[in-house]
Amino acid sequence: MTPTLEARIDHREMVLARIRTLLIESLGVRRMPDEIDPDTALFGSGLGLDSIDAVELVVQLDTEFDVQLPNDVFGRAEMRTVNGLVDLVLAAESAERDDAVAR
Amino acid sequence: MPSRADPAVAIRESVVVTRLDHVHLLRIRGDDARAALDVLCAGIVRARDGQLQHVLLLDDDAHCFADAYLVADDEEYDLLVEGPTADALHAHLARHLPLGSDIEVEDRTVTHALLGLDGPYAWELVSRVAGAEAIGLPYLTFFHADEWTCYRAGKTGEFGYGLIVPREARDSLETLLLEKGEPLGVTRGTLDTLDQCALENFFFNVRREGREPVTPIELQLQWRVAYDKDAVGLDALRRHRAAGPSVRLTSLVAEREVAAGDEVRLDGAAVGRVVNAGWSVTRGDCVALALLDVRWAHPGIETFTVSHAADAVPARSVTPPVLNNRSLFVSPQLHAYATRAEVAMPPLARR
Numbered sequence: 001m002t003p004t005l006e007a008r009i010d011h012r013e014m015v016l017a018r019i020r021t022l023l024i025e026s027l028g029v030r031r032m033p034d035e036i037d038p039d040t041a042l043f044g045s046g047l048g049l050d051s052i053d054a055v056e057l058v059v060q061l062d063t064e065f066d067v068q069l070p071n072d073v074f075g076r077a078e079m080r081t082v083n084g085l086v087d088l089v090l091a092a093e094s095a096e097r098d099d100a101v102a103r
Numbered sequence: 104m105p106s107r108a109d110p111a112v113a114i115r116e117s118v119v120v121t122r123l124d125h126v127h128l129l130r131i132r133g134d135d136a137r138a139a140l141d142v143l144c145a146g147i148v149r150a151r152d153g154q155l156q157h158v159l160l161l162d163d164d165a166h167c168f169a170d171a172y173l174v175a176d177d178e179e180y181d182l183l184v185e186g187p188t189a190d191a192l193h194a195h196l197a198r199h200l201p202l203g204s205d206i207e208v209e210d211r212t213v214t215h216a217l218l219g220l221d222g223p224y225a226w227e228l229v230s231r232v233a234g235a236e237a238i239g240l241p242y243l244t245f246f247h248a249d250e251w252t253c254y255r256a257g258k259t260g261e262f263g264y265g266l267i268v269p270r271e272a273r274d275s276l277e278t279l280l281l282e283k284g285e286p287l288g289v290t291r292g293t294l295d296t297l298d299q300c301a302l303e304n305f306f307f308n309v310r311r312e313g314r315e316p317v318t319p320i321e322l323q324l325q326w327r328v329a330y331d332k333d334a335v336g337l338d339a340l341r342r343h344r345a346a347g348p349s350v351r352l353t354s355l356v357a358e359r360e361v362a363a364g365d366e367v368r369l370d371g372a373a374v375g376r377v378v379n380a381g382w383s384v385t386r387g388d389c390v391a392l393a394l395l396d397v398r399w400a401h402p403g404i405e406t407f408t409v410s411h412a413a414d415a416v417p418a419r420s421v422t423p424p425v426l427n428n429r430s431l432f433v434s435p436q437l438h439a440y441a442t443r444a445e446v447a448m449p450p451l452a453r454r
Contacts (some may be wrong), residue, residue: 001370005404012401037323039305039423044242046326077453081108082420083402
């Protein structure tokens with residue numbers, strides 16, 4: 001495997017681990033980190049979060065990763081699963097890198 | 104151009120009616136019913152009267168035995184079970200229900216049938232038959248009508264309802280649904296249609312990936328497991344968890360047809376195997392689930408290939424669902440099939 005791909009997967013796994021911890025410590029999900037599967041639904045019968053948790057989750061993600069998630073984030077399919085959150089964070093990080101280069 | 108009469112299209116744009124003959128319906132009653140269900144189900148039994156709960160039944164090796172909805176109905180319970188044959192299901196119950204307990208199991212599959220309604224406008228069809236009460240029915244709840252029971256669930260990513268009806272009344276109700284649904288573009292669905300939709304939305308399919316000799320850990324079903332209780336298969340699962348999984352179920356999209364059993368490769372090395380696949384009419388490509396080495400079981404890898412016959416099919420891993428389900432943008436309080444063109448929708452396929 002290429003070093004670039006290895007590095008990308010390492011970073012993705014790091015973001016996933018931090019989101020799992022955030023779900024447990026800040027959102028009160030009563031699970032161990034390894035019990036939170038990446039494609040688990042966040043809401044309803046999955047991890048059991050609700051619409052109020054969704055607002056808190058976005059605030060926590062912005063703070064934890066020092067990014068600005070899109071304004072329309074609540075209507076996005078990415079808000080449905082843990083892996084979707086990872087995608088959002090990675091996309092926000094990428095957008096901020098692009099902005100920094102443009103400046 | 105895909106036809107709206109194709110159930111694979113109708114289920115994403117209007118509504119389909121499907122006979123759910125693959126589902127076994129058990130009624131479980133008695134003073135010890137709830138305790139017995141807690142032994143059978145891998146997770147904590149939480150359903151309260153009027154609610155459904157999605158539950159998982161494991162075998163002794165922690166492999167998936169059945170996928171079920173548990174329905175709490177007053178002091179009794181229904182189990183809507185997918186996966187095993189009727190004989191295997193009854194043998195499982197006989198083996199694992201506690202001896203000497205006050206439990207009665209009635210197989211209602213012989214007296215009742217199930218019809219499924221799925222699609223972004225399924226709520227509109229069910230309300231035309233069951234009344235306005237159906238429109239506000241919360242997810243994973245049910246109500247009784249005169250002759251049948253209507254529950255809201257589903258494994259397609261769209262609005263989904265099930266109707267439990269006396270077997271002799273099934274055909275007439277189905278005819279009524281197709282008549283009332285004609286202005287809504289209703290089509291008769293098939294089990295294959297439901298399976299394809301489940302695949303596209305990462306709903307567990309016990310008859311496909313569920314037949315693999317792996318556990319809820321590899322299948323990403325731990326949300327339906329409680330490690331701190333005693334139930335069938337949990338000892339084996341706890342041991343397996345301590346050892347750690349080597350593979351994880353991952354969604355792929357492929358440019359051409361692939362099939363269960365095909366090898367998945369990354370930079371020339373074998374990294375896993377396809378366990379479920381189907382052509383997506385709505386996306387125009389093939390959607391697959393593969394058990395991949397955990398190191399590579401992540402979305403966003405663009406350079407997989409799948410060895411299908413003599414073909415090396417390019418594939419990439421993705422975060423499911425692979426569709427923007429219309430049901431997320433349709434509100435029963437605001438919209439109707441007749442005015443569907445007024446609802447702003449993103450493209451159906453998520454790329």
